[in-house]
Structures are given as structure tokens and as C-alpha cells.
Amino acid sequence: MQFGISRRAFAAGAALLPVACSRAGRALPAAATGGSAPPLPALSNPLVKQRADAQIFRHEDGNYYMTGSVPEYDRLILRRSRTLAGLADAEERVLWRHEASGPMSGFLWAPELHFVGGRWIVYFAAGPSGGGEDVFRIRTYAVICDGPDPMTGNWTVLGQFDAPWDSFNLDSTIFMHRGTQYFAWAQREPGIETNSNLYIAPLATPLTLAAPAVRLTVPTLDWEVRGFKVNEAPAVLERGGKLFMTYSASATDARYCLGLLTADADADIMDPHAWTKSPEPVFTTCRETSVYGPGHNSFTVDEEGRDMLVYHGRDYEAIEGDPLFNPDRHTRAQRLYFDAQGNPDFGVPVGNGPLPERFAPAGRSGVWLAHAGTRAFVGSAPLAQTQFRSLPDANGDLRLSPILLRDHCLAATASGGVEIRPSAAGDRAPGGDLFKRRPGPRKDCVILESAAYPGKALAHDAGSLRLAPAGEAASIWDIS
Numbered sequence: 226m227q228f229g230i231s232r233r234a235f236a237a238g239a240a241l242l243p244v245a246c247s248r249a250g251r252a253l254p255a256a257a258t259g260g261s262a263p264p265l266p267a268l269s270n271p272l273v274k275q276r277a278d279a280q281i282f283r284h285e286d287g288n289y290y291m292t293g294s295v296p297e298y299d300r301l302i303l304r305r306s307r308t309l310a311g312l313a314d315a316e317e318r319v320l321w322r323h324e325a326s327g328p329m330s331g332f333l334w335a336p337e338l339h340f341v342g343g344r345w346i347v348y349f350a351a352g353p354s355g356g357g358e359d360v361f362r363i364r365t366y367a368v369i370c371d372g373p374d375p376m377t378g379n380w381t382v383l384g385q386f387d388a389p390w391d392s393f394n395l396d397s398t399i400f401m402h403r404g405t406q407y408f409a410w411a412q413r414e415p416g417i418e419t420n421s422n423l424y425i426a427p428l429a430t431p432l433t434l435a436a437p438a439v440r441l442t443v444p445t446l447d448w449e450v451r452g453f454k455v456n457e458a459p460a461v462l463e464r465g466g467k468l469f470m471t472y473s474a475s476a477t478d479a480r481y482c483l484g485l486l487t488a489d490a491d492a493d494i495m496d497p498h499a500w501t502k503s504p505e506p507v508f509t510t511c512r513e514t515s516v517y518g519p520g521h522n523s524f525t526v527d528e529e530g531r532d533m534l535v536y537h538g539r540d541y542e543a544i545e546g547d548p549l550f551n552p553d554r555h556t557r558a559q560r561l562y563f564d565a566q567g568n569p570d571f572g573v574p575v576g577n578g579p580l581p582e583r584f585a586p587a588g589r590s591g592v593w594l595a596h597a598g599t600r601a602f603v604g605s606a607p608l609a610q611t612q613f614r615s616l617p618d619a620n621g622d623l624r625l626s627p628i629l630l631r632d633h634c635l636a637a638t639a640s641g642g643v644e645i646r647p648s649a650a651g652d653r654a655p656g657g658d659l660f661k662r663r664p665g666p667r668k669d670c671v672i673l674e675s676a677a678y679p680g681k682a683l684a685h686d687a688g689s690l691r692l693a694p695a696g697e698a699a700s701i702w703d704i705s
């Protein structure tokens with residue numbers, strides 16, 4: 226099962242030259258910030274091609290670590306980088322290869338790197354390679370590093386997870402909560418006709434539980450049982466007094482999606498009733514952005530400490546044969562926002578290209594630059610309708626393209642209005658679909674000066690958009 230592995234890095238973030246004064250002679254806030262506009266997002270999707278089940282986290286050593294399944298399922302890999310975007314080109318080390326024979330000689334799935342008791346440990350699922358053995362006799366194992374540096378240390382087998390049943394189990398993760406280390410994993414339970422359910426229990430040692438496992442969820446809802454009856458790949462995030470556990474459901478093709486369990490952080494999380502299951506999937510295939518079967522996520526933060534969702538997804542729908550053997554689940558990452566109630570708002574998978582941003586009238590909350598189809602406005606709207614990708618042209622000017630309308634962009638009109646229209650390749654004026662990213666009066670805000678109408682900038686006017694003198698309050702946008 227040899228597959229070509231390619232990676233695409235999209236070096237962006239060429240901060241536009243700060244201009245102290247626009248051609249119209251109006252003093253721009255650059256003077257105030259004395260500096261350049263906030264850089265464009267450096268990260269571009271897919272972050273790493275043909276790496277599925279990605280776990281990315283930022284360790285206290287300041288490094289980002291990434292591991293995940295490779296299409297050959299024959300080795301455990303690890304990347305390290307000082308930046309999230311840097312993982313795209315980071316050297317990939319092979320920590321351990323499957324054995325020549327025996328229970329760990331076949332598939333190696335969904336590794337996770339954890340620092341447990343001062344030691345680096347990788348948990349993963351493995352199965353035999355055949356020879357009369359069932360290659361899907363998948364169980365959870367761990368390898369351990371003999372030194373402080375996981376990228377250079379020697380990795381050896383620590384052993385097999387002592388699961389409650391000798392049955393199919395995989396996709397384990399560890400999280401600390403209220404001083405206790407918990408293990409969460411997916412397993413097939415005898416007597417329950419599903420492929421996998423989710424379980425949780427405190428850890429006694431890296432491979433044994435300190436208490437009987439508690440079943441948190443069984444796939445029963447229609448979106449959880451398409452193709453296969455699956456709840457797998459738990460990932461845990463604690464924010465704002467709540468514990469969120471995402472999981473993946475259904476078959477690993479375009480039907481793959483994320484579900485969400487929520488518990489109060491003060492609750493007894495070993496009580497299954499403490500967890501509320503979202504009745505609908507929270508993250509699914511999106512045709513507008515061409516991402517199919519998003520799932521098997523992890524959570525991390527970007528260089529500024531802002532929450533990031535890491536997941537895999539394909540950029541096409543039709544798969545020949547078993548999706549498990551299709552190599553094109555690519556690692557992707559995007560900002561994770563929260564709604565007013567403090568719950569994660571996953572939006573949609575943002576699609577290939579530079580990370581999009583949100584633009585809000587400076588100092589105002591709950592309203593954004595948004596669109597409904599080709600109607601652009603300023604107001605509240607579903608997350609995906611407020612996300613715009615900045616696409617630099619050869620001169621560094623930007624087209625602002627809605628993620629849901631990839632071949633469209635914002636354009637200023639001669640009458641001082643702003644509309645959304647098909648991107649006119651290479652048309653600089655009079656179309657006006659190019660903007661210069663100028664620094665605003667504070668760190669995380671910008672002015673988007675029209676390239677076609679110098680001195681004029683994209684501005685918010687109650688619920689609508691217009692051009693206004695650059696630097697005016699209405700032309701200042703908070704970015705997030």
C-alpha cells in the first residue's frame with residue numbers, strides 16, 4: 226500500500242507595507258501603532274497532506290508536536306515546530322514501526338503523544354497483519370521514550386492497555402481534570418450491537434484503570450450510524466467552567482462528522498448523566514468549502530493562545546473502495562470560536578487556502594462583516610457567513626473572499642458601495658475588488674483601503690457596507 230506523500234505550504238503573512246499617510250493625505254492610525262498591519266494568517270489548509278487522525282498540541286517547551294495516522298498504517302510518526310504553520314514542512318521522524326509478526330504487525334492507527342509522569346508516551350491502536358489472524362483485531366498499546374526529547378529518544382513498547390473487554394478498542398486520549406488523569410477511548414462492548422462506543426475512567430498507571438470504565442455514549446442517532454455504528458476519537462477541551470468532549474461518528478467517508486458531549490466542569494464526570502449529548506452533529510461535510518468527512522479532531526491553541534480545532538478531511542467526495550484505504554484524509558486546522566453561552570461554535574470546515582478571518586466593527590460585539598449569498602452586510606450571522614479569506618495578488622493587495630462563496634469577493638463600487646461579485650481575475654480597477662490591509666489604532670484591528678479608490682476604505686454603516694475615508698471610525702475593523 227505505497228502512496229505518494231505531498232505537502233503544500235502556503236507561505237503567507239506578507240504584512241503589507243505600513244503607510245503613514247494615505248494618498249488622500251489623511252493621517253492613518255499607522256502613526257498611532259507606529260507599525261504594520263496585523264500579519265495575514267500564516268497557516269494554510271490542508272496543513273499536512275495524507276495525515277489522518279491528527280493530534281497537535283503545544284507543549285510547555287513552546288513547541289508544537291504533531292502525530293497522526295499515515296496511509297500505510299505501518300509506523301508512528303512525529304513532527305515538531307515552533308509554529309503551527311511550520312508543521313507543514315517540519316521534519317517527520319519515525320518513532321516506531323509495526324512489528325514483523327504478532328498483534329502489532331498490521332495496522333497502526335491514531336497515535337497520540339502524551340507527557341505522563343515525566344515520560345513521553347505514545348498511545349496507538351494496532352492489529353495483526355493477517356496470516357489467519359483478523360487484521361481488525363485492533364487493541365490499544367503504548368510505546369515509551371527513554372529520553373527527554375521525543376524527536377531523538379529511543380522508543381520501545383510499554384505494553385497493551387488493560388481494557389475492560391478483550392474487544393476492538395482504539396482512539397485513546399488522556400486528559401487531566403481536577404487533578405485526576407483520565408483515559409477516554411472507543412471500544413466495542415459485548416452485548417451492544419455497535420462498532421464502538423465511548424468510555425472514560427481515571428488512570429492508575431499508563432496502561433491500567435483506577436476504576437471501572439463508564440460508558441458515555443453509544444451511537445444511536447441517524448448521523449452516528451451511517452455506514453458503521455461509530456462513536457470514536459474522543460477529544461477533550463475545558464473552557465469557561467465546562468468540559469467538552471468531541472467525538473467522531475459514522476463511516477470514515479463524507480458521512481464522517483463530529484458529535485459533542487458537554488458536562489459542567491464541577492460535575493462528577495464519571496457519572497454518564499453529567500454529560501449532555503448534542504442531538505445534531507456539530508461539524509460535518511461542507512460542499513461550499515469542499516471538505517468531506519471532517520473528523521477525528523484534537524484541540525490546540527495558536528501562537529496567540531487562541532483556540533484551534535485540528536481535524537482531518539478530504540477535498541473530494543467520491544471514494545473508490547473502502548474509505549479506510551483512501552490516503553487523502555488531510556490534516557486541517559482552523560480557529561475555534563465560542564458562542565455567547567460559552568459553547569464551542571465549530572462552524573464549517575473552512576476549506577483549502579489561507580485561514581479566513583472575521584471582521585467586526587471596532588469596539589462592537591456580536592456583529593460582523595457578513596454575507597447571505599451575494600448580499601453583503603454588517604450584522605449577526607452564522608459563523609461561516611462571517612469568515613473571509615484574504616487572497617493576496619501579485620502586488621500584495623488583497624481580495625476578500627467569503628469561504629462559502631470561494632469564487633466571489635468583496636468589491637467597492639464607483640458609487641461608494643460595496644458588493645460581493647465573482648472574482649474578476651487581474652481586474653484592479655474600476656472593479657475595486659482589491660484592498661490594502663492597513664494598521665488600525667490598536668493591535669488586532671485593520672483598515673481595508675480600497676486599491677481602486679485610494680483614501681477610501683471598507684466601512685460599516687449600521688447594517689450595511691460602504692466606502693468611507695480611511696481612518697474614520699467606521700473604517701476600523703477588529704479582526705478575529
Ligand code: AHR
Binds near residue numbers: 334521
Ligand atoms: O484512521 C484509522 C482509524 O479510522 C482511526 O483510528 C479511526 O478514528 C478511524 O475510524
